[in-house]
Amino acid sequence: MTTPLVLGSASPARLAVLRAAGVEPVVVVSGVDESQVAELPPVELALQLAELKCAAVAGREEVPPGALVLGCDSVLELDGEALGKPHEADEARARWRAMRGRSGVLHTGHCLRDAATGRVAAATASTTVHFADVTDAEIEAYVATGEPLEVAGAFTIDGLGAAFVRGIEGDHTNVIGVSLPLLRALVGELGHAWPDLWTDPGAVTR
Template structure:
């Protein structure tokens, strides 16, 4: 349900070799993800990946000779974004986190609806039912691996998932919600931290996963790079 609407980067202290760069770089412009990190006391800078999501999925599908399942799609896009940002000079010396969310209903993956017509169609299919929001997380340790510099060269990821149950909303409620424009840039076409929260009856799992970034998952990935969550606190 994350949105890619632009959001100001959050400034904070860090321990990279670059004076003005925090240790953690978020490869996303999602305001929801930025808000999660800020609320968790984590210092970071956001750098937009500029990845063409549709092209990345199409290339992977052609390479594998078949459609990606929702988990694989979420992880692929998270990795693609993280690696794209890790390759730019501005992210040298940082640990880069890429995230991407995919909604699954009846085994079918759904990304951002983009248009009111698609969003309304999806809501009519989702109402009164339960789907799964998958958020891929990919971490690239972009610090130098030279002796005493602390870099591990780690590049790894995982998917965090949570079930979302929707109210049996009316056609009028769907049309009014879609008219606000809120669901159009969101994976699955809904939010839990905006107007869409009125139409969610339950979440089974970490709510942060549904917003687009699990802090607990980040903690586990940092450990693989010999870092703790305290290392990225502001």
């Protein structure tokens, strides 16, 4: 019997990662206003936002009985500061000028709630990201695409920004937005088996 997973996020990247891993979640957008959360150290901020998103979704009528509800949030730590989505082009340009040729740490908070028991398991995964020394012209071209405006840290590794990342240390799925190894561990902590989340294992082909 498949255990339903509810993803409390509108992120298409998180959805794609889960689908590629054989999990077809029910998407319920949390609606949490990230700007209203008090300033915290990056690791704590990512986890608190994930917990808020999970809590906001857990009581919704769209949540199937017995589902596991997942809240996630990512921030990039650079010089001790938590960088979320820049939203504005000028901010994205400034971010990339500060990041190029340097390294940051992408933190993703994960909060998983068992709708049947109310039990919660939560943790943060961290991955070091090494940025290429991109030119001003490359920054302008990238910002003009709009991609970096609505993603944590103003970059992706599963889109146009991948060419501007020269390497990572740690779990690459965490950088995309959901750490599959950490999520598997949280699923086990709540007494479930990871393969039980697979929607249709027999349909997975390579």
